[in-house]
Amino acid sequence: MVHVNIFDTTLRDGEQSPGVNLNQLEKLEIAKQLERFGVDIMEAGFPASSQGDFEAVRSIARTIKNVSITGLARATKSDIDIAWDALKDAQEPRLHIFLATSPIHMQYKLLKTPEEVTQLAIDMVSYARTKFPHVEWSAEDATRSDLDYLVHIVEKVIDAGATVINLPDTVGYSTPEEYGRMFRYVRENVPNIHKVQLSAHCHDDLGMAVANTLAAIENGANQVEGTINGIGERAGNASLEEIAVALNIRKDKYDFTNNLVLKEIKRTSDLVSRFTGMVVPPNKAVVGKNAFAHESGIHQDGVLKNALTYEIITPELVGIQSNDLVLGKHSGRHAFKDKIEQMGFLLPNEKLIEAFTSFKLLTDRKKEVTDEDLFAILTDIQTAV
Ligand code: KIV
Numbered sequence: 374m375v376h377v378n379i380f381d382t383t384l385r386d387g388e389q390s391p392g393v394n395l396n397q398l399e400k401l402e403i404a405k406q407l408e409r410f411g412v413d414i415m416e417a418g419f420p421a422s423s424q425g426d427f428e429a430v431r432s433i434a435r436t437i438k439n440v441s442i443t444g445l446a447r448a449t450k451s452d453i454d455i456a457w458d459a460l461k462d463a464q465e466p467r468l469h470i471f472l473a474t475s476p477i478h479m480q481y482k483l484l485k486t487p488e489e490v491t492q493l494a495i496d497m498v499s500y501a502r503t504k505f506p507h508v509e510w511s512a513e514d515a516t517r518s519d520l521d522y523l524v525h526i527v528e529k530v531i532d533a534g535a536t537v538i539n540l541p542d543t544v545g546y547s548t549p550e551e552y553g554r555m556f557r558y559v560r561e562n563v564p565n566i567h568k569v570q571l572s573a574h575c576h577d578d579l580g581m582a583v584a585n586t587l588a589a590i591e592n593g594a595n596q597v598e599g600t601i602n603g604i605g606e607r608a609g610n611a612s613l614e615e616i617a618v619a620l621n622i623r624k625d626k627y628d629f630t631n632n633l634v635l636k637e638i639k640r641t642s643d644l645v646s647r648f649t650g651m652v653v654p655p656n657k658a659v660v661g662k663n664a665f666a667h668e669s670g671i672h673q674d675g676v677l678k679n680a681l682t683y684e685i686i687t688p689e690l691v692g693i694q695s696n697d698l699v700l701g702k703h704s705g706r707h708a709f710k711d712k713i714e715q716m717g718f719l720l721p722n723e724k725l726i727e728a729f730t731s732f733k734l735l736t737d738r739k740k741e742v743t744d745e746d747l748f749a750i751l752t753d754i755q756t757a758v
């Protein structure tokens with residue numbers, strides 16, 4: 374069976390959501406949860422974009438050991454050098470360089486001819502390979518690029534040492550049929566394509582990011598990129614939890630393996646939503662509040678007789694406990710620990726005792742302690758030095 378690598382970019386493209394600004398500690402907490410979720414690659418940030426992002430990427434690279442850590446760079450030596458400084462202590466560092474290949478981007482944004490863009494891509498990928506063992510190269514705006522130019526530049530960049538080629542639908546313009554066709558064309562026409570991973574990266578401007586990603590897999594992509602809850606630039610990125618569950622539920626169609634631990638989905642989604650402040654819509658597939666709720670009498674009757682009548686995914690599969698715990702003054706340490714773990718907080722013992730003490734104090738003042746109360750307690754404890 375073919376293995377599909379899961380590349381999470383919540384901490385980079387996801388953080389590019391308007392209004393979202395994660396601090397170093399928040400990024401690290403999300404990174405730990407992404408490790409538990411089982412992603413293969415984590416894009417921790419864009420080190421040259423700010424000192425804060427540089428430090429966040431460096432601390433993730435030093436802490437997370439079971440995931441390959443990457444950072445974004447423009448096609449410049451200085452971005453690549455800064456990224457290396459941030460990533461060099463990672464267990465498996467990798468670089469992600471992007472350069473646009475569509476006529477509109479080359480002419481108006483880069484002010485370069487296609488030949489100049491090809492040479493720059495070759496030079497920067499070769500330079501990056503003098504430092505990084507893995508280099509992903511993204512043809513930004515691939516879906517609006519000339520297909521034969523794309524084939525040409527991809528071949529050259531692979532010769533220069535790229536280990537992953539990413540073909541993003543940067544502006545969310547493609548349909549599944551077109552996006553799949555582009556992957557098939559590149560697979561069939563780039564002679565050295567078998568030397569690299571081929572990656573899909575979709576945006577959701579027309580609401581097709583997940584469908585496009587699945588079409589890419591059907592047509593030869595063996596890496597997919599996305600974010601938790603689908604957050605990201607403009608309308609967002611392909612939602613990783615939706616891709617993960619689609620691959621699992623439709624194994625009849627998608628005969629691929631991956632390392633994801635699906636029961637970590639809800640916890641990961643909740644943590645990302647709380648830290649980014651981006652509320653998950655109730656009708657959002659897989660993680661929305663209503664995703665497993667049945668309202669109509671006919672549906673309720675069917676589900677009571679046999680859940681499969683209207684439920685293709687069980688809540689347990691994605692880590693939703695059907696018996697949600699309500700905490701109050703009679704709750705003990707065990708229930709408290711269970712509840713905060715459901716929320717994505719796995720604390721060392723001394724922090725757990727500290728959090729439990731604050732919780733007990735609060736129960737003297739409040740009958741029912743809400744998730745928001747717990748979140749405030751836990752954030753206080755985690756940011757205390
Ligand atoms: O959408 C995009 O093109 C990107 C690139 C940086 C890969 O996010």
Ligand code: ZN
Binds near residue numbers: 543574576610
């Ligand atoms: Zn993107």
